[in-house]
Amino acid sequence: MKFDLTNLRGDITGGITAGVVALPLALALGVASGLGPMAGMYGAIAVGFFAALFGGTGPQISGPTGPMVVVLAGLFASLSGDASLIFTAVILAGVFQVLMGVLGVGHYIRLVPYPVISGFMTGIGVIIIILQLNPLLGHDSPSGTLGALGNVPEALSAIHPANLVLGLGTLAMVYLWPAKWGRYLPGPLAALIAGTVLAFFALDVPILGSIPTGLPELQMPVFGGENMFLVVEAAIILAVLGALDSLLTSLVADNMTRTRHHSNKELIGQGIGNTAAGFIGGIAGAGATMRTVVNVRSGGQTRISGMTHALVLLAVALGLGPLAENIPQAVLAGILVKVGLDIIDWKYLKRAHQGPRWDLALMVLVLGMTVFVDLITAVGAGVVLAALAYVKQVASLQIERLRNLPEHLDSEDDKAILERNRDSIALFEFSGPLSFGAAADLGHHVREHSAQGSKVLILDFSAMPVLDLSAAMAVETIATDAKDSGKQLFLAGMNEEVEGVLKGLNGRIPADATYRDRSEALQAAEKALNEVDVGGDVSALPTGAA
Structure with a gap:
């Protein structure tokens, strides 16, 4: 030493x-x-x-x-x-x-x-x-x-x-x-x-006064x-x-x-x-x-x-x-x-x-x-x-970054699809991990920022590396709300860990369809909406894409 x-x-x-x-x-x-x-x-x-x-x-x-x-x-x-x-x-x-x-x-x-x-x-x-x-x-x-x-x-x-x-x-x-x-x-x-x-x-x-002195005794x-x-x-x-x-x-x-x-x-x-x-x-x-x-x-x-x-x-x-x-x-x-x-x-x-x-x-x-x-x-x-204040601050930032705007997209094709279907498709993109603090407001944020007549909700998980149980429960709540309001929920860009957490809730993914990435989900949503316009029945939207 x-x-x-x-x-x-x-x-x-x-x-x-x-x-x-x-x-x-x-x-x-x-x-x-x-x-x-x-x-x-x-x-x-x-x-x-x-x-x-x-x-x-x-x-x-x-x-x-x-x-x-x-x-x-x-x-x-x-x-x-x-x-x-x-x-x-x-x-x-x-x-x-x-x-x-x-x-x-x-x-x-x-x-x-x-x-x-x-x-x-x-x-x-x-x-x-x-x-x-x-x-x-x-x-x-x-x-x-x-x-x-x-x-x-x-x-x-x-x-x-x-x-x-x-x-x-x-x-x-x-x-x-x-x-x-x-x-x-x-x-x-x-x-x-x-x-x-x-x-x-x-x-x-x-x-100070008298101070005692002496050696200690061993205490076993x-x-x-x-x-x-x-x-x-x-x-x-x-x-x-x-x-x-x-x-x-x-x-x-x-x-x-x-x-x-x-x-x-x-x-x-x-x-x-x-x-x-x-x-x-x-x-x-x-x-x-x-x-x-x-x-x-x-x-x-x-x-x-x-x-x-x-x-x-x-x-x-x-x-x-x-x-x-x-x-x-x-x-x-x-x-x-x-x-x-x-x-x-x-x-x-x-x-x-x-x-x-x-x-x-x-x-x-x-x-x-x-x-x-x-x-x-x-x-x-x-x-x-x-810690609570920090969680709330991070949660607010995470919710604010849960975007529903086509302008920030890098792909011109994706932008065009959203522009053509602005009133029918609501896209929400996660910009990173979602904490349990943000999960409580997730469902409310999606409902509040979805277009009045939107028929398809897309949650893009491409930038989300991990998902905790609170956020998974929030996604399940969004799926229930979408079903009750006659909308379809598509999930895109999930990695194996995120998919495993979502599937672990009740043995299945809480969504009508899942896709490899955002572009694929947007294309499928637009195609399905066109078919619905012809057939006139929103329930005809896909329910099992992979």
Whole structure:
């Protein structure tokens, strides 16, 4: 495995900064899971190191995340705190993620449209800022965005002046730190050091406090028993949530670094990391957007930064905790507010009014759901709505291209036939694949654009390579409508696949006649119409041409 050492200084400083920022989060999320602060630390170390080593996103920082902890906390309650079964679920989740990567599931996340990513990124930025408002004012931040917002009025009534000044000073230092100095010492790390030293000697402000240390114990998986179904179910949920969380963060990293991650490789790395975490008594983790952004903004670009971040946490766990205990919460809050402001997609927001309104509405919806619901639901809803909008747009274009005009035909003979029989023959030419979204309007379009007295409808499939079941049902509906109105339906230019789908509905082609190409169908229709004019009976039209 090759390592890119061209950005070694940036990777190390980015990893150190991300590690310091990840420390309180790992401890807090470990407590929230029910398994204790060190379970959060061990999870951050294992997932952070192995996901970086084997993953497919260079600057990605992985560790415990909110969605994963919610599942673990629910499992903890359901299993009455049986740690061995919970760690078994974490191990299984990692195995499932490796399988997802091997099976190529990761490629599908690239289909997420930009407005969804923009809303997700901006929502993350807003959440980070909201969660830091209380620490800036000198108070602990309640869990959840709504809880943090609800506590702001109380915090404002009892502001800790020194804490607020320290936090705002840290924020200002990060913003004003000269870029040329940042190549040697990143602004966030400089502000972290300066703020910690100042607070240690001159200020009485809340600090991180006591940090537990120690080596993990090996946790062997436990299989069988009446609770095994709950364990497997939780493992599947953890695997899916972790995959979504990680790959969405990979997209954010791509957007910031102008690179492209390897989705399936990333899933394999995340899976290995979670499996390792379960074995050493750590909670499950995923790609962490906030920590990844901290890393990138501090200079991290390659897998070395993620591994460095994990080694920083390992060093803390092994005994360097006393140094980190003195970091003021206000300093971290100031750094994180800058991170939140950087994540917000200001570039898109400035020009959003110039683009399609639907894209802006989708972005705002995902933003709101990210902040007030949760990340996975927000992205899921955004992707579904974007997909439906795209299907409708494509369907409209497909219906518009379902032509009934002789002017576009290349063959002069075909044009002449249609001109002579404009009121009797209605020709509809498909210009490509017909989606299920267009199928619903197909019958209505044919009825609406057929001449009042047309006696023959011709559907030309020459340019249609495939046909799905919805479109086949629509063709059958057209055939029924034609029969009820005394018209004949000719199909032309079908390939074997299209013909097989149409015939598969009820064992026969839903038409009165089929022809090899459009010209042959037009000639047959004109000949039949002339014979009808002589005989005077429309039912005399052909019913079995091949």
